[in-house]
Amino acid sequence: MIDQYGRTIEYLRISVTDRCNLRCVYCMPEEGIEQLPHEQILTFDEIERVCRISTELGISKIKLTGGEPLVRKGLPDLLGKIKRIPGIEQVTLTTNGILLKNQLAELMRQGLDAVNISIDTLDETCYHTVTRCGELNQALEGLQAALEYPNLRVKLNCVPTNQSEEEYIRMAEYAKEHPVEVRFIEMMPIGMGKACQGKSRDELLELLEKAFGNAEPYEKHLGNGPAEYVSFSGFQGRIGFISAVSHKFCDSCNRIRLTAEGYLKLCLQYESGIDLRKLLRSGATDEEVKEAMRQAIWKKPACHNFSDERRDEEVGQKKEHRAMYGIGG
Ligand code: SAM
Ligand code: SF4
Numbered sequence: 270m271i272d273q274y275g276r277t278i279e280y281l282r283i284s285v286t287d288r289c290n291l292r293c294v295y296c297m298p299e300e301g302i303e304q305l306p307h308e309q310i311l312t313f314d315e316i317e318r319v320c321r322i323s324t325e326l327g328i329s330k331i332k333l334t335g336g337e338p339l340v341r342k343g344l345p346d347l348l349g350k351i352k353r354i355p356g357i358e359q360v361t362l363t364t365n366g367i368l369l370k371n372q373l374a375e376l377m378r379q380g381l382d383a384v385n386i387s388i389d390t391l392d393e394t395c396y397h398t399v400t401r402c403g404e405l406n407q408a409l410e411g412l413q414a415a416l417e418y419p420n421l422r423v424k425l426n427c428v429p430t431n432q433s434e435e436e437y438i439r440m441a442e443y444a445k446e447h448p449v450e451v452r453f454i455e456m457m458p459i460g461m462g463k464a465c466q467g468k469s470r471d472e473l474l475e476l477l478e479k480a481f482g483n484a485e486p487y488e489k490h491l492g493n494g495p496a497e498y499v500s501f502s503g504f505q506g507r508i509g510f511i512s513a514v515s516h517k518f519c520d521s522c523n524r525i526r527l528t529a530e531g532y533l534k535l536c537l538q539y540e541s542g543i544d545l546r547k548l549l550r551s552g553a554t555d556e557e558v559k560e561a562m563r564q565a566i567w568k569k570p571a572c573h574n575f576s577d578e579r580r581d582e583e584v585g586q587k588k589e590h591r592a593m594y595g596i597g598g
Pocket of ligand 2: 296336593
């Protein structure tokens with residue numbers, strides 16, 4: 270459907286859990302995490318129902334995320350159920366890759382279209398520091414397994430924070446050696462990210478151009494997101510930048526988000542949205558749920574304003590209190 274600003278909304282990101290097997294410094298606190306009780310998390314049937322209803326509003330692309338989506342038992346079954354809904358064209362996954370190797374065959378059987386794997390560095394020690402507990406080789410095994418399926422689109426996501434320049438170059442080199450898009454995601458001031466240092470697209474591009482020569486803009490659309498791609502001579506894959514803060518793309522935002530507890534979020538920065546779980550569990554009909562979703566989507570905020578220091582009352586919007594692992598990124 271079209272929102273009040275004329276944007277076509279066709280992409281729904283669903284966080285299936287707030288739990289994770291890693292503790293990335295910019296996403297999750299090390300300890301003291303209050304996990305949602307199971308009964309507060311949407312069941313697979315509820316998620317499937319929301320997906321089915323949302324197709325009637327024009328949603329055709331679904332991303333499963335989290336927390337770590339693969340820690341939720343039975344995720345491939347959910348993926349298959351969503352994939353079989355008439356009107357759903359693509360179901361994709363964002364994962365840290367740790368559990369991917371073991372689940373990939375089943376995910377593929379159920380119709381996985383593409384996977385984004387988050388690996389912030391290819392240096393084992395640094396990976397362990399960023400994730401606080403992760404084993405790089407497990408994530409790489411997941412990535413390797415994904416690359417063995419020629420029909421699966423694979424992207425590698427890296428959030429630049431305190432990695433060294435060599436590590437960014439090494440990360441980009443992965444796209445030289447493999448047919449994979451390597452994307453640098455700018456740190457967003459959400460949750461733990463507020464206290465973390467990031468690196469801008471311009472800084473990274475300068476660094477990469479020094480190492481690999483001039484970058485050529487790559488205009489072809491790769492996937493459903495806002496990444497801007499460039500190509501370097503001799504590379505098999507492209508390098509992407511998702512720069513929500515320094516290069517805002519709200520004018521073309523096509524997405525909405527469903528949190529693990531069933532809150533339909535319209536913009537990453539703001540809390541505005543509706544409590545779909547309450548509605549689903551109150552006996553609302555599909556038509557009523559659809560109408561509530563339609564009204565909420567219509568009011569999707571025009572843009573985020575991460576640099577706006579004003580208080581909520583001055584802005585007239587409540588800022589998001591959830592951390593990224595509770596939203597789905
Ligand atoms: N656990 C999965 C993963 O890491 O891919 C899925 C959930 S994670 C929240 C989704 C994406 O959000 C990851 O690529 C992660 O690096 C990114 N992310 C988390 N916190 C962020 C922040 N503050 N700014 C930018 N990206 C962030
Ligand atoms: Fe977990 Fe992904 Fe957050 Fe890292 S970024 S802590 S893997 S949810």
